[in-house]
Amino acid sequence: MEVSTLPSLSRQETEGSLEMETAFSNQGFEGNDATDSSSAWSPEEHEGANVLPAHPSPHEPISKCGDLDVIFDYRPSTQKLLVTVLEAKDIPDKDRSGVSSWQVHLVLMPSKKQRGKTSVQRGPNPTFKDKVTFTKLAPEELSTYAIRFRLYSVRKLIKERMMGERFFYLSNLNQEGEMKVTLVLEPRSNLCSGGSQISLSAISHSDSASSNQSLSHGGVPELLVGLSYNATTGRLSVEMIKGSHFRNLAVNRPPDTYGKLCLLNSVGQEMSRCKTSIRRGQPNPVYRETFVFQVALFQLSDVTLMISIYNRRSIKRKEMIGWLSMGQNSSGEEEQNHWQEMKESKSQQVCRWHTLLES
Structure with a gap:
């Protein structure tokens, strides 16, 4: 520019x-x-x-934005990864965030060329049960990839706001069937009200x-x-x-x-x-x-x-x-x-x- x-x-x-x-x-x-x-x-x-991105150091998050339950189903024969986003729990309530509608965005890192997102769900513990498929993931190359999960708040007439995120490194995948994981979302921006500063x-x-x-x-x-x-x-x-x-x-x-x-x-x-x-x-x-x-x-x-x-x-x-x-x-x-x-x-x-x- x-x-x-x-x-x-x-x-x-x-x-x-x-x-x-x-x-x-x-x-x-x-x-x-x-x-x-x-x-x-x-x-x-x-x-x-x-x-x-590097693996995070093994420490408890200083603060968190909620938990995200996810199921990973990797199929080596087709080199496909099926990710099912189940639900989000313990997320900021409406008094703090100002919203009650939520959506999860998924991106394959580091290329960012494959991505997907869930439907918009409401409530303090939104249930999604949406599936996103990632392709061309050879077993020997899994360690070079990660899935980035971001939780967004959604408001009418206003673009969504990113509330928290978490990386899941595919080197941790179970290659012999489904595995359910609870991801702890870490805040990446401040919340809506003045009482929730970073x-x-x-x-x-x-x-x-x-x-x-x-x-x-x-x-x-x-x-x-x-x-x-x-x-x-x-x-x-x-x-x-x-x-x-x-x-x-x-x-x-x-x-x-x-x-x-x-x-x-x-x-x-x-x-x-x-x-x-x-x-x-x-x-x-x-x-x-x-x-x-x-x-x-x-x-x-x-x-x-x-x-x-x-x-x-x-x-x-x-x-x-x-x-x-x-x-x-x-x-x-x-x-x-x-x-x-x-x-x-x-x-x-x-x-x-x-x-x-x-x-």
């Missing part, structure tokens, strides 16, 4: 068309922005195919430390972003919360990363930009930095928020890990849904995970 930019932020400040504030100290910011002279939104191309302990879990173990997981880079908008004051708050699966493509060590945010007007001109401080040697960095942009209500549907993550290799060298956009020109359906939920949330923060695009 290429956009024309206005080089000077001071011009916009003097015109008063947009303010940018930070809700934290800027001591960690880079003093010299010369390294940002390249096209900020044209991601570098990286070689390499998708790989399977757990700080979950965000700052041990995987945020400088751990070489995280270098080989091969997961898709993701970013947890919090959005809120106050229509009365016109304050758009963007919180960079946490990253996941950030890789250093050049050397085998954890990357030094920072996030760059840019607000664009309806014709792609830069209105304001800002950056997080650098997180050094962390494949799963915790940022917890908030930026506030001043955007009038009538402008909210015409602006685009661009977020990119960079690996700073040296003072004058950087490489883009990935990017996403929300607003008028959203980079995907989940980003568009997140922006819409923010507009409807009445100043409450809405947090969601987003997969970073690499091209």
